Amino acid sequence: MSAATTRSRTPDRLCAEAVDLARAAAEEAAAPGVVGEHVSLVSEGDRVVTHFFECKEPGYRGWRWAVTVARASRAKVVTLDESVLLPGPDALLAPEWVPWSERLRPGDLGPGDLLPTEADDLRLEPGYSGEDAPPPNSVVTGTSPDLAERVEDEDAELTDRRPADTVPNSRGTIASLAEELGMRRARVLSRYGLHTAADRWDESFGAKTPMAQAAPAACVSCGFLVPVAGSLSQAFGICANEFSPADGRVVSLSYGCGGHSEAAVMPKPPPAAEPVLDSMATDDFPLHGDPSEDLGHA
């Protein structure tokens, strides 16, 4: 039978009565005046009892001072074991601590911040660094440098061409091919990384967004769509319409917005109306009227 099952659940009488001893210990540990009423006690085991006192500290609502007292077998003196501040069932607690790596959210990275990437980050996989280049004489690299030199010398003898005329040609090597494909980096995007990025972009600028649902046509037929290279080109492009909410963003080909290049063709200006007044002819307006007419009127 284990020791836990033999423990008494009935508090030891002498330990249960040692409330004053427990209170004195709590007051010694706490600031003056913050130990409140005796709340309860529990039996921790044979001759071991914990007394709980209300904590009156404003910032610790629902917390309790817990003072454990104990007594040796056949001894009548109760002694102090420990005192500590513990949260009660209704205590106000801080949110559970979350590691920074799980707390980080998109957009949290500011200027000057560094975000280390795990060595085994699933979004990345090794690129071609050149360290695992095929050894000399490998069929992959073709001719070894020594052999190439000898061939070059013999060729120069036969053709009167100087060996120095030959320019080393790096085209066709794995390194140059990797460079051309953008793979010559320590690590490149893995398939998993590519898929998660595509899902994310599709969520923000994909066919299911309200903007796309209300769009007159999809990005695939829009003149503002800039194509991207690689496998992503089958599903995504970049929007280059400054009036679109997706300007400068990766958009799904099935996304769309009201700024679609062919959505609304501007109407032609109406032809000018015929002039109502003939402003091409001249009318006579004498500066001074006929003087005889003036006399006659008088």
Ligand code: SF4
């Ligand atoms: S303007 Fe609108 S429809 Fe055209 S590419 Fe940008 S988001 Fe797509």
